[in-house]
Amino acid sequence: MLSSRLFSSFISLLHPITFSSITICVASWVLFTSTSGEAGIVPLPASIEIRQGSYSLSGEVIYQCPEEWVPALELGLARLSAHSTLDLKKGASAIVKVSKDAKLPKREAYTLEVNAQGIEVKARSEAGVFYACQTLLQAIQQNVYDPGKEWKSLTVPQMLVEDTPRFAWRGLMLDSSRHFQTVEEVKRFIDLMAVHKLNVFHWHLTDSHGWRFESKKYPELTKKGAWRMQPGYPEKGKNRRYGGFYTQAEIKEVIAYAKERMITIVPEIDMPGHCFAMVAAYPQLGCLGKPQEVSHFFTYPAVAQKFPNVKGTDVLCVGKDETLKVCRNILDEVMELFPSKFIHIGGDEVNKSHWKRCSQCQKHMKTNGLANEHELQSWFIQQLDHYITQKNRRMIGWDEILEGGLAKNATVMSWQGEHGGIKAAKMGHDVVMSPQTYIYLDHGQSHSPLEPPHWPGHKPLDRVYSYQPVPKSLNDQEASHIIGVQANVWTVFIHENWLLDLQTWPRAAALAEVGWTPQALRKWDDFYQRMSVSHRKRLDALGVNYWWENAKPIGEWKPEGLKSDSQISELSYDMTKLIEAGQSSDIHIVFQYKRGAHALRIESVALLENDRVLSEDRHKGVAGSTHKRNRYTIPAFTPRKGARYVLHVKAYGDQGADSHGVLTMSKVQTKRVK
Template sequence: MAQSAKYAILPRPALLTEQPGTYTLPATVSILLPNTNAEIRGVAGLLADQLTRATGRTPKIGQGQSGKQAIVFALGKGPKLGAEGYSLRVTPKQITITAEEPKGFFYGAQSLLQLFPAEVFSPSIVKGISWAAPCCYVEDQPRYTYRGLHLDVGRHFFPVSFIKKYIDLIALHKQNTFHWHLTEDQGWRIEIKKYPKLTQIGSQRKETMLGRYGDNKYDGKPYGGFYTQDEIREVVKYAQSRFVTVIPEIELPGHSMAVLAAYPELGSNPDKIVPVGTKWGVFDDVLFPREETFTFLQDVLTEVMALFPSQYIHIGGDECPKKQWKESRFCQELMKKEGLKDEHELQSYFIRRIDQFITSKGRKMIGWDEILEGGLSPNAIVMSWRGTEGGIAAAKQKHDAIMTPGNFCYLDHYQADAKTQPIAIGGFTPVEESYGYEPTPETLTPDEAKHIIGVQGNVWTEYMRTPEYVEYMVWPRAIALAEVGWTPKDRKNIDDFLQRLAVHKKRLDYLNVNYFGAPINNKFEYQWPAPTAKR
């Protein structure tokens, strides 16, 4: 058996040394911890739960440094492994996971599970299996600190149960960030107590596009949905237990038709009726840089920041048409007053005001690369999607950047011949292309390169009506990007990856993931009636 099949760990560890022999899970297994740290105990609990579900053997969790055929968590000495690093030693007598912080133990546990037969991911007991793991020594830590996966719930809304499953899969592949795109022209999806019309009006659209954009056909069915603040808290807590940070995105000043449907006074004309978007694409109706708008956005962001403890808050900033600003006496006078030479600088003024507010709350603002136009806000982090130029420009200005260029990282692109696939937005990004991405551009100096903090897969859901279709588009390409973010550049190998992936697909089958190439590829249309209320 090739090493890549026998040691099918994804993403590939920085170091893996094959050793003879196997460890066999005993009838009564102990998980021994170094101390009473609640987070480390939580990791042990998740590992024990999975082993119990699949094997029927319930591990006992206690404290200690060694035990017969025990799984031992040991604290590393010194900063060798880093916050997310771990070592994993598998011998016939004992398994030892060594880490310095709880998240290191979590990632070590993910690698350990992947050494057992694929059936270890079963949701119910599997009998007749030899629960053995091959002996080895692994020393591992991530290449980048930011390893993300995004989901747009504005175009199509997905239930909390699916969001949790999405987070489980993010965590399994050692990604650490879920970027939750919560607001869009076609729907506002987060409850804001101070502005109830955002969900009463902004979360509902009268119909949805059918088929391809050019067909200009609609289903005629009301569509809606949003997350209550309690549901948001539930998701954030769930993600924290798996060391996934949830970053909210509140789009501004463009992609805001759902806001203007609810509060038209924040746009070009308080008397204008703006519908929640039903068509895909970019619209001229945008937020206006009035004081009332800034008050509104500060109120919204205050509630958002109370729900999301993440260091980063994403404010969008992409695809903001300037037509209404050009035609507005108010905007033109504001530009004169503030000494702004064009509408791009007016957008920078808008973004800078929001950046100041977010910074005053001790957080950091992320925006799409359009926030570079007209001058970059002092504390902003750039998410580079229109190619790599935005990330390069940000790094040269000593700003951190997250790389998400469309041709490698956009998982709404086709992944095979379009004639053989359900409808998608266009483009072509096979798994090999995602895997081949190199996030740190060679044009950067070593000091500038430090500002490339990571990589992210983006999932825009115009054509993804169901959880099953999201899964079909996301996996395995997101796994390829997870390896791009984690594994050292010189350890990457596409043939080796595909061999490990072949084993890994059996795990995804047990996890009921409808990945591309899965035996259950279907369900690309609605699986439940289009909701007209919160659910």
């Protein structure tokens, strides 16, 4: 019997070498996982004991379950019959027994026991039943996610799992404004969330670049606000209409789909900023009061961060009574459709300069005794908070809603780092931690030049996994207001579903473990190996185009080894131990800048075998705050036994020698990158 705590300690001994987001694997891991059901489970349960023996499933799989939980059980175990000859049926002689246990600590908690007699699940709710099923599917030694297989029987290790989530809010946000996803693409996103026990789908439905929510009261919001003439879409030089929206019928369909998978959809309708599309549809709602376009990009998505100077305003005129009336009417429609407790109103990045020049906003400030535009924003947010609270819902907004004073009942989503969340928690307000410094998935995850364009920033897999949502500066009472954690997928650079996969996975799997698993049990080496050996196979079977990069550290460069201003420095790295016998593939050397005032400019990279140049790649590359052509290739060759291999680099500091970085031998194993 092996507890998860002992298991993690054992793994940390097996894998002592960790570099950036990459861990060097040892062959003994594969042998070990063949008898351990725990190895592949993501997120890691709160407690798991692997016992001797296993249980085999074949033929008819009879179950007993409280009637109201049958849909959760059947959906949770649907993959059993989908990819095998097994037949799941309700009956008396059950081998899968589900029962209620009101003593479990949380609504989503469950226990799962597999013994010689069968499988027993205890839960407090249908959510616990569904999550027990997800754990069971991952524990099965065969890959039940593979649609190309039809298993005759399935084997489950005997085990005891006692599990409960760390946080109630375990979310992913999807931006459907910048890039519009089809209903089927949204459902697929939800499916992948469910596999990982993520339970809040934050749906970003409106922004300056497109209004995606059908309003019956204000049809121009979708007739005009859902579409843009997109320069450079889908390729440079083209200019065509781009967009779309979700009908209310489609939204109801997605809500029902998510609910079946234990996922709550929290809608976001951005107010009072990020409203180009809204003001384009109804110009009277803006301070300028005249027609304007929906905001767009110069090209999409390659240089999408370069926004054209579209004439108009992205801010609502909150000095007009009509503006608040329209916002309330829209929220009525939203709350009528979405049953979620929380309603997200955005509230971020409000360009208050328009309010400074608006006579109506200034008059409104004077009438209401508001000292400045921050207080004007706070006044508007407070009106929305009061209205939403009257409807027995709770308002949530980005941390800018703190500006000018936080609304009485507001929940804060902290994205500009943690300071907004800390401030709100100390004030007694609930907080969802979502800092862009750790868990913004539109940021880059590699220094490889193969990675497609992304929003500036570097958030590799290990950084996402390292995030601890409860700041040390909070006492126990304040910490109780941290209700969860959420990663965000903004789609400025994402115009196709394969790119959505690439940006989201496997980092969202790391986020799932941050949200579910007790902090004391989270070990990077353990998580990385579960991903490497088992969970990647599931993502492969699910058709996910996730980013995966195996990299081995070669060495580093430092200021003391560099010259500047085109004075070539010659750097050498012994690679003998890294060159494997029988090397059959190209070696890719990637330069990764870490810090310093200056970039590294690379002239050439050569591999020497016993002081003889074996191969050389001559091209100019840069490793700095922006990496350019920083990948160098040594063609495949057959290593000679006993030979010494040295990497020889010619490089210099760009206008100075204050540069630090590392070299890795990198191999990207991603299905599609172009």
